Amino acid sequence: MxxxxxxxxxxxxxxxxxxxxxxxxxxxxxxxxxxxxxxxxxxxxxxxxxxxxxxxxxxxxxxxxxxxxxxxxxxxxxxxxxxxYIEGIGLKQFIDEKGNVHEKEAAEWGIQLCSVLDYLHGQKPEPIIYGDMKPQNIILTKGETIKLVDFGISSMVTVSQNKPPGLAETAFIGTKGYAAPEQYMGGSLCPATDIYSLGITLIHLITGIDPVKNYSFYQDNNFLKHLSPEMSQILKKCVNPRSDLRYRTAEELMKALRHYLLMSSDTLAQKTDYVQLPHIFSKVIAITGVAGTGVSTLTVAMAEHTAKSGNSVCIVDLSSTGDLDKIFFDSDENSQIPIPQKIKSNMYYFRIYIESFADSPESVTIYKLLGQLQEKYRYIFIDGHPEILKAIDTYLDNIFIVSDMNPINISKIFQILEG
CATH class of the missing domain: 3.30.200.20 (Phosphorylase Kinase; domain 1)
Incomplete structure (x- = not known):
């Protein structure tokens, strides 16, 4: 109440x-x-x-x-x-209504979920074990993208010298049927703990058999006859009772699922659709510095270089000068462009004019905006004042500070971005 x-x-x-x-x-x-x-x-x-x-x-x-x-x-x-508030349908409701999903669709969702797990497991200094992967905690949005909710039992793993990196010293109970054996047997938790639950979840989606109500279906690999040989091999490894025999990382599982999609005949016939999945590995790069040091010039140069490589790029102009606006539109007006404007092939520009950002009502709007842009563009370049960047630093993968007009080693910058 x-x-x-x-x-x-x-x-x-x-x-x-x-x-x-x-x-x-x-x-x-x-x-x-x-x-x-x-x-x-x-x-x-x-x-x-x-x-x-x-x-x-x-x-x-x-x-x-x-x-x-x-x-x-x-x-x-x-x-x-x-x-x-994430608007969409929970995957549990989805399969309750549809019965099950095609292997290809489950694999595409699995790739998106691997992206999330890879991000969580890679947190510094403390990796995060999600701990409760199941259809009830996964939402399919209207844009056909996957969202992971409910971190109620997640664990921030404290890495110490007394145990291998990425292992939790104590276990916690997840949901019976989906939880890995080590979660309810007092074993150490690691990234493979989440991989087990994701494997059970994908089997549930493909077969429509609920592991909570029909756990025997998942024992002794009884589910294998309901899957293709290729998918069977992947999911059998995911749900191995021994954590050391599963995929070691979400990235390894993601590569296996991508290989499955590329090798499946129906995927090759619809390769364009697969390529157009959201950019779940979007990088957000900020460029800042004192006025007159060439921040806008460097922002454009980096964006153009990245776009030429075939990446979709969006420049977000949060500066107060409007220099980028002048470069692209030959305009002296500080105006907000309501949607990203296409400048060149693979390259877009989005101008937002704000006087004060930190702790302002606009902050929530900008947070949501950046989240939406991350779903559409492989790279996002932000030109903004240090004060603004400080308020959104959780979004930033890299910040480059321009201190003077001396030549800049562009190739080294892109080694960092593409690493």
Missing amino acids: QDNYFQSKYKYIRQLGHGGCGNVYLAENTKLGNFWAVKEIPKGRDFTISGYLEPEILKRLNHPALPRICDVYEDEGCIYIVED
């Missing part, structure tokens, strides 16, 4: 779902009129620690397939976590 303060800020519309940690509601911000997902976690339960950990995890993450956290509130009875 919401208290007076929280209710004055967020109005519950309807319940979106529920789980072991609490209920999730669609809520409207009464002042701004926009919609958010609010997870309401009761205190005084065994799962309360997960409620405290989830915002700590989400606030440090930036991936187009993950929700962003915007507010956390606590009263005597509950913890409230306010996150992006």
Whole structure:
């Protein structure tokens, strides 16, 4: 139940779902009129620690397939976590209605999920084990992209000298049927723990057989006869009871799924559709420096060089000078361009004029914008003042600071970007 303060800020519309940690509601911000997902976690339960950990995890993450956290509130009875509301259909509901999905479609979704896991497992200094991969926690958006929600039992792995990198010293229980053996047998957790759950999830999607209700179907590899030989080989390795015999990383599994898609005859016939999947490895690069040092010139040079290699590129102009606007449109007006404008082949430009960014109402809008751009462009180049970049630093893969007009080693910069 919401208290007076929280209710004055967020109005519950309807319940979106529920789980072991609490209920999730669609809520409207009464002042701004926009919609958010609010997870309401009761205190005084065994799962309360997960409620405290989830915002700590989400606030440090930036991936187009993950929700962003915007507010956390606590009263005597509950913890409230306010996150992006992701509009779409849960994969559990999807297969309940459709029965199952084609192997190719499951493989494409699996590649997107591998991207998320690779990102989580690669967090520094503490890798993140998601711990609860299942169709209920995966949303298919209207744009046919995958979003991963509910970090209620995720674990930030503390790496010490007493254990191999990427292993958690204590296990936690996930969902029976999907959870890896080490999660409920007290074993160490590692990236292969999430790979096991993803393998079970993909089998569920392809066969339509729920592992919670029909766990025997998954024992002794009984599911293999329902899969193609190529997919059987991949998923059998994913769900090996021994974690050391699974794929070691999400990247390895992703390569196997991509190879499967390329080798399958129906994929080769529709290769163009496959190539047009969202750019789930989008890189965001910022260029900044003192006025007059050539920031805009370097931004354009880097973008053009990248676009010539066949990459889709978007330049986001957050500067106050509007120099890029003048370069592309020969205009002296500081105006906001509502959608990215095509400048050259594979190259787009997006101008946003703002006087103050940090802690302003525009911040949430810009966060959402960058998330949307990451789904469409392989590279995003941002020209902005250091103050603005500080406010969005969680989005940035690299920041290049131009200090003077001396020649710059462009080739070395691109070795960094493409590494």
